[in-house]
Amino acid sequence: MNFDYDLFVIGAGSGGVRASRVSAAHGARVAVAEEHKVGGTCVIRGCVPKKLLVYGAHFAEDLQDARRFGWEVPECSFNWVTLRDNVLSEVDRLEGLYTQTLDNHHVEVVKQRATVTGPNGIRLADGRDVTAKTILIATGARPVVPTFPGAEHGITSNEAFHLEAVPKRIVIAGAGYIANEFAGIFHQFGSHVTVVNRSDVLLRSYDAQIRDRLLQISVTKGIDFRFNVTFERIEKNGDGTLTVHMNGCDPIEADAVMYAIGRQPNIEGLGLETAEVETDSHGAVVVNADNQSSCDSIYAIGDVTNRVQLTPVAIREGQAFAETVFGNNPTRVDYGCIPSAVFSHPPLAGVGMTESQARDTLGTVKTFVSDFRAMKNVLAGRNERSLYKLVVDGETDRVVGIHMIGPDAPEILQAAAIAVKAGLTKAQFDEVVALHPTMAEELVLMR
Template sequence: MSDYDYDLFVIGAGSGGVRAARVAAMAGGRVAIAEEDRIGGTCVIRGCVPKKFMVYASEFKQHFEDAKGYGWSFPEPPKFEMTPFMNALHAEVDRLSGIYRRNLDNSGVDVIEDRAELKDRHTIHLVNEDRTVTAEKILVAVGGWPVRPDIEGADLGIVSNDVFHLDKVPEHIVIVGGGYIACEFADIFRGLGSEVCLVYRRDVVLRGFDDDIRTHVTEGMKRNGVRIITHANVDSLKKTGDGRIRVNVSDDSEIEADQVLFAIGRKPKTETLGLESAGVDLDETGAIKVDEYAKSNVDNIWAVGDVTNRMNLTPVAIREGQAFAETEFNESPMTFDHDKIATGVFTQPPVGTVGLSEAEARKQFKVDVYKARFFPMKEMLTGDSHRMMMKLIVRQEDQVVVGCHIVGPDAPEVIQAVGIAVKAGLTKKDFDRTCAVHPTAAEELVTMKEKFNPVGINTS
């Protein structure tokens, strides 16, 4: 028995912290976890889960339109009501948070509902209880937080956390940003009936994604009726006499809106955590610097999840937390491989992507590109103009598929399976000899034969 109160103290009860705490406790460790908000973290409480429910809700308007092509008619126009939807959404969030709490209790973890701050490398101050505890090992898993711009009137806008507490659908919303959160909410609010204007400082949304994905998503948002202003920033927000918000844009234009959503990024939630008191090094973004085993420069302090700003995805945080606990408490050293992780973007239509973009691949080696654009079978009777896009990036020298990019119905579901193939290093020949499932959109992935050669690029 050590001289410390706990073998492990986890700060932050999101997905990564909860997984690490449970595995360590089940391995026999004396473990505590502190959470100042609600158990479940960003994903369950204010991120992936409630956002996906909003995506589902916003898609029904188009579903009702599509149904007409299949013989359905409605005596009255369908109507969306925010209050019953939000009640159902929060009931499910509460249920999931409760499951997280029960799993911690059943694993023998002490759950402390309080803010925890470091006093030194082994001492934690519980702010509300005004007491300290000590731990041999400390894991920081506090995640990230939405950024607000430093502009006049920024407090008049909301961030993604606030979306899930709106009591009505805004008539006109301005969304600032061009990342996946901005694009997802642009389509969500458009589907719920809002007039939507997206203001983005660059030329094409979804920086960092394959260029064909970026173009396809941009075209999709425009077809959905989203107004997109590029090469512009929002300079200030001001309240109007009738209670609306006047948005002053850097191109000298003005927009009046009922709501403004800032989706300009997230940053690690490390401020006022006391990390400097423990000597923990941070990078320029405020993220905790860690090695491949998630250890900081202080040899008894680790960090996992968004607070490290490596790859900010819930399943990644869970795997990082698992690897930490296995290494430190189960005598089974392991690291998590951040390469070739499949992910989805829940725009409308949605995105599924894994591996290298075409531009990234061309910087490293010669590539073959296979690409298809087509109307999904379901839309042939609806008149919907959204095409589907599928793309394979193949390394020429050994024909290994190093990237797969899909935009279209069920793309995130499809990419989960394709991610296995890309992670395993399968070749284009492996794809080709796999029999198609017909009739499906995904069969295109195993039937593409024609190489795509962009004008001006020598593929020899």
């Protein structure tokens, strides 16, 4: 057959953009359809704008601490609209750069919704039908919105970037990374934050000591937590405020409710059934190690596959897809030892096995912990303590996990993750001369 395109990508997020431009660089005729903005969740309504809000939130304590360092800082007020609009402007700038990258690689950008009509067929929102030898699904995921009376009065992280004002009181549902990040953001902006969760555990995939330290610090800062509760209903009052009724605790009065209870793959109305593309019970596209679905001509990458919902993973998958299908260079993603971080306040990060996972998997396990106050916090008069932890295989001396909470933990962990991935031993860590005075030196001083 003669196809209109060698590759048609549905979804121009980080994974879709990488797959598109690399495939085009290998000589493929490529088009990518995006019904919203080029850049996807990470650039438009996720990692990037959220991290900018995190930076903005840090100034609340930095301005206070500056006085202890000799700076005569006057009383400062925070203007949410200024930060919000500057963040949205930066998002627009980045979308332009992503679009420019696609244009430079001669990828056709179709700014409308596209759906699958068969193994090689795509229908655009304007009614056009096009064909492609290969179709790549990279539609990502979206926040889960619960179902109960009054649930429509809540928002998700998508809408948080567009609020008219910072809510004086906000209830955040969930205890994962999005919930804890926005809890820290809103708290530093002056909101009274209540985090509610249906279980008694936050950040389940992280090491227990690290997540317990975050809970301790968060409570000390003034963030409230309600565990083992579920939503019953939300009532909107005449003055616009909300009354949140829950099973397991008393009603809470709030100005906003935000759901951060997970993300679900975007496959609704995509037409995957026309090509007999298999999906799982969570609505994710089922793929093999080469990102290929049950339909030989259709592939999927990123959050829509619900494997590892991280932007760098989607980018790796997009690269691997392009190299394998169009670059004559079979490539697969290694999902071992993926570092991750939570940009909470303070941030935490981890790579490799937690202590619990190591004890369940390995024979003998050793742990090394450094519990300390960062030098800046000492002079600033803050009692907030950092915690670094090494998890070591007792038989081989190999460092199988590093977990940390404290200022700049994600920045430090990126380099440390290389050591875990390389299989370095605790003895090799000990051989490294400490870089003093830094927080990172604690990684080579634990005995």
